[in-house]
Every structure is written in C-alpha cells, then in structure tokens.
Amino acid sequence: MLPNMDVLPSVVEHGSLNRAAQALNISQPALSRKIAQLEEGLGILLFERKGKKLELTRLGQICYEHALEMREMEHKLMQRITEHHSSYKSITIGASLTTLQSTLPDLITLYTRDFPDTDIKAITGKTHEIVSLVKENKIDLGLVASKIDNPDLTCIPLFDDHLCLLLPANHRWAEKPGIEIGELQDLPMILFSKGTWYRILMDELFHRYTVYPDVKMEIDSFEAILRLVPTCNVATLLPKSYLRQTALDNNGLVLRNIPELQMTTRTTSLLFGRELALNVSTRDWIWKAKEHFSTGGAVLP
Secondary structure (H helix, E strand, O other): OOOOHHHHHHHHHHOOHHHHHHHHOOOHHHHHHHHHHHHHHHOOOOEEEEOOEEEEOHHHHHHHHHHHHHHHHHHHHHHHHHHHHHHOOEEEEEEEHHHHHHOHHHHHHHHHHHOOOOEEEEEEEOHHHHHHHHHOOOOOEEEEOOOOOOOOOEEEEEEEEOEEEEEEOOOOOOOOOOOOHHHHOOOEEEEEOOOOHHHHHHHHHHHHOOOOOEEEEEEOOHHHHHHHHHHHOOEEEEEHHHOOHHHHHHOOEEEEOOHHHHOOOEEEEEEEOOHHHOOHHHHHHHHHHHHHHHOOOOOOO
16 A cells, blocks of 8 residues: 555545544644645645535545555455464464473473464573564564563563572482582582573572582583483582472482572563564463463473
8 A cells, every 4th residue: 555545545434634633543734744745646636625525536536446445455464364373373482591491391281282283483592582582573482581671571470490409319418417508619510501591690609608619511401411410420500490300310319408599599481572463372372371380380290
C-alpha cells in the first residue's frame, strides 16, 4: 500500500477529517498532512470540499476503491499468518551455558509431555548474548541464570539456586562432620570455565572470604566435571539445580553443604519481549514453566 493510503478509507467513511482523526487516534492537522502528502505523491486531488462536507473526486473514488482492496488483502494475509501459527507450533529458546545443562532439559521434558508435536530449537551463548537475541526478536525466549532489568524485556524469576561442594566418595572429607569455607584454601578443585555466571559467583565467593583453591582444571561442561572429579580425586562446586542423586551415585560422589555456599544464590529467569507478539507455543512454554516452579518444583526427579 502506498504511504498514507491506509488513512483514506477512514476519511471517506467518517465524512470529515475531524471524526476520522479521532477514529485513527491522531490529531486533525496530522491527518491533513497525510492526505496532502498522499495527493502530492499521486499528483491528483482526492477531495473536493462542498460546504462542511468532503466529497471524493473521480480519481479519488478510484483511489478509495484501491485502498479498500489493499486493506482486504492485508486482512487476508494476517489471517493466513495466524492460521499458520495455529497449525505449525515451534519455539526457539536461547539458553546460557549453565542453564542449558541444568534447567533447559527439565523444561523441555515438562513441555513435551503436554505439547509433543512442537518443534523446539535451542541455541546457547553467554547471558549478554541471549539478552541481545531476545531484544532483537531472533529467539522467542531466553533462559539465563540471572535477573535481567531491561525496559524492553519481561523477566520472570523461576527459582533461586546455590552452589554445592562435591567430593569423591573416597575423599578424606567425605565423612567430615562439618566443612568451613576457609578450608577450601589450596584444596585441589575442578571449576567451571571463567566468564560464566557461576564461575563469577565462585570467584566473588573466594575473594570475599580470601580463599583460593588449587584449580587443576577449568571446564565448561557439568557432565565432564562430574566424571573427572572422582577420576582426579579432586573437589568441585556445582549449582544445586544440576545435581541429581542418580548422577552422584553413578559417579561415586557425595554432596556437602557449606553455609557460605548456600548464600551464593543465583536466580534463574525466563526472558521475552512484547507479550502481544508472542506465538502460541511461547505462551504455552511460559505458562508451563511458571506453573512448575510456582509449586516448588525446582528440578525433576
């Protein structure tokens, strides 16, 4: 449709610029400028004023009929897009590296129980990259281990998480009655890679208590860390949301809580843009996630 052609039907149907401007929710001078610009662009006169009434010229009538046809075509286009969205369900989720390994698999399991035919795509990146992708509408949802304060985005906190100390079952501290934060000094450990939220959390913790473990390896895979800890007979720190008893048992690991670690909380959140622009699958995903975590279901068994 030509620029400003969309206002022509409203002017004709309301019979005056004033009433049409009110219907379009713009000022009358602004509407007058749009009509003048349309006439200038077409090189014709659209209306003749007869008293207080506007009447279409012959060429104005032709333009009006064209504008109606274009409006109807746009309406049919939007109908077809809506029908496509309702018949083909898909969702693209961006997850930070830690949530990709800890929380996303559970949410996919929950969602596909009720919506098995949805095409789910997932990509990973650092938290700031996921935020940018959501803002640019390149993904439907973001899942990050942080609260995001951004006026262009909606952030829904799902649950708070904290770090736990993991040890091989044969470690000298496996049966130790209590472990204090200061005892982590020079303790051989495998830690998550630098630059991630949980590693930042760990480094802040170490700095706060002036504790510096002996870091043997830095790895960006929770699963690899679980397997290497007993092999290398070292300790590690991992988020509680990732840990399953079966994984601990299969890898010969024990979980130990240290009070200071339980205060290292990080909030896992969902991010999305304008709610009116969300497709059906995205709305369903948000609803399932909120329902699950509102009942205290931080992780699946």
